[in-house]
Amino acid sequence: MFGLDLLARLGGRRSRRRLPLWPGLGEGGGAAGAVVMKPVSVLVLVQVLGTVSSQPEQHCPPPCECSEGDKTVKCVNRSLSELPPDLPSYVHTLLITGNNISRLSPAPLAGLGELAALNLSGNRLQELEPGALAELPRLRQLDLSDNQLHNFSSQPFGARSPLEALDLSGALYNDSVLASSLAPVLRSGALGALRSLELADNRLLYLPRGVFAALPELTHLGLSDNFLVGLPGGALANLTRLQTLDLRNNSLRRLRNSTLRDLPRGLRLRLAQNAWLCDCDLEELLAWLKQDAAAAAPVVQDREQLVCSDPEALSGVPLLSLGAADLKCSAPDDLSSLQTSYVFLGIVLALIGLIFLLVLYLNRKGIKKWIYNIRDACRDHMEGYHYRYEINADPRLTNLSSSLDV
Template identity: 55%
Template sequence: MPGCCLWGSAPPAPSGERKGAGWLELLLLLLLILSGWVLTQQPVGCPRVCECFVEEKTVKCANQNLTEVPPDLPRDVQNLFLTGNRLRDLSSGAFPSEPLLELRNLSLRGNQLEQVGAEAFARLPNLKQLDLSQSALLWVSPMAFGNASSPLEELRLSNSLYNYSVVAAIAELLQRGIFQNLKHLDLSSNGLVSLPPGIFSRLPSLQHLDLHNNSLVSLRDVSFGALHQLQRFDLGDNALKRLRNDTLAQLRGLPWLTRLDLGRNAWVCDCGIEDLARWLKESDQVEAKEALKCSEPEEKQNSSLVSLPISGLECLEPDDDQTQLQTSYVFLGIVLALIGAIFLLVLYLNRKGIKKWMYNIRDACRDHMEGYHYRYEINADPRLTHLSSNSDV
């Protein structure tokens, strides 16, 4: 019938439309499969601002302006990178309440960290590598790792120590005896002029000590005798002028030390460097020892320390490394004493004027107090209530 198509089944669609619908269904199916694959790659429990890598058990939260450690970290994380954020203070509650038992490597590099409180890392009982480089540390608690012995093997504090008080705090932390497994200690680029005595006295497993790019002028009173496992010692780019015989004896007594960097220091080639020059000729511990050059005196500039004649070196400076520093202190004391004497002299010469000025102040205060006392008597005596409270004395 001609009108059956109006009330019966629809006529078959053209073959071109059927092909277009088929391609659309296939595209939708591929999108569903791809979205499901993407979801499976982002592990459950990964912080929203972080990248998580399941197979490597690694979490990266770099340059996210974080002000605190993300609380929803995966429990099985082994490597945690929180670099380039704004973590200023690490307290005992900085990390999740449940200990991260598998965390081995923690990087807080570039956070300008200022405070590390007690128990800050106590919830990381298996931490082996800690990077606090590029911080601005003002205080580190000696109890930052708690009371228990730490398994830490690598501690990086390059360009992190803001002042000498935090250096003393780091020394106290290292001297607690909890870092029996520490192998690598990086204190480079901190502007250190001197080191606290005994700072390395309880690090029996230390193998690599990095002190390069500081301002060390002397190693006097610093003991290296306990570093029996030390293999590499970097003292390059400092302000060392000479090494004394007692320091050389300690370095000579380290059985595993094979890589000692003394380059780019301000060596003064006078009679005080004889011990070092003699040791360099005999020892194989110093790296590139032929490149060590004299900076003073002028006639010996750029001369190799190894080629210096042991005898005949003139004594241009006092033999004590601390002499210049002590002289500066004495000079400062003399200047301060002179300023004090001038101040007392000025007071003495103006004693009459000062005495008169003090009497004037005393009389003014006395008159003022008498005025207050007079008004109080007027207000207290009912017979004088008719007088004005503003009457002049």
């Protein structure tokens, strides 16, 4: 403040001399002579010009389209094999889709501190390297759909990511990638702020135990268009804030009562296009559906579309129209009769064994004599062989053996 006041006083004193703006222009009338600049103004102008000149110019990579006003960069269908370098730091939304990028490394995204939405769908992406998305402090939305991801490194999102929405629909190479590579990332707690997770169309057969346990903020979970045959116990136990769960077009045959108890309150559930088996085991789900239909805020949004797939007699029949009498328990009856048949067969075999042992006991003396006779016959036979061997071995007894044979 003291320096600025001093400069102001000096400027005030010198202003009486009417200094020219440019050297070589003297005092006097005219436009040039009328312009006077104080030292403070010159100092401020120099600082402003220096600040402007020190800011790097924002370039747009040649294959991309950039809009600084919208803070958007688009690189769509450009046959890129890697992310373009020197992306402008102002970018808020980055769309790089329809290319041939197999690996995602952290270097091209470094310095994009304003990036909030990143779309990398349809790039044939196979691997996320360690820390690939760790240096994006404002990233909220990430779309990796329609890729061929084989491997997620141990910490592609860093120790703690601000990510809120992750789209992995059709992104996994096969169903084993979830258990071997993605599940450890989800369990690590790095995505604890995640609110929306989309895993549709990944040919998933089952869900690893506790795969969503470290996602307490999750409100939407999409699992449609897979091959899930059931939900393991406790799969949804920790998702207390879950609001929507999409299980359409899977291979669900039934839902156990333990699974239904884990559903959080206020959940909106979709279950259409599954192969429901309408037998006695469906009774729990059927009762729950009818109770849910009468509730003020029903859980199952598409309950009218749930139809039986098996048995053939009930194929296409809506679940809500079924009664207890329609759920024939033929399978348990057949199983009971089969168990009875096995028991009867065991009893018969036991009786046969007892009869056989009884016959052996009653004929023990005759059997003993028969065994002795066989033993003596074998002994005589062996002695005859031994005698012939001794004669053949002695040349002096060869003639005697011949005469005896005659």
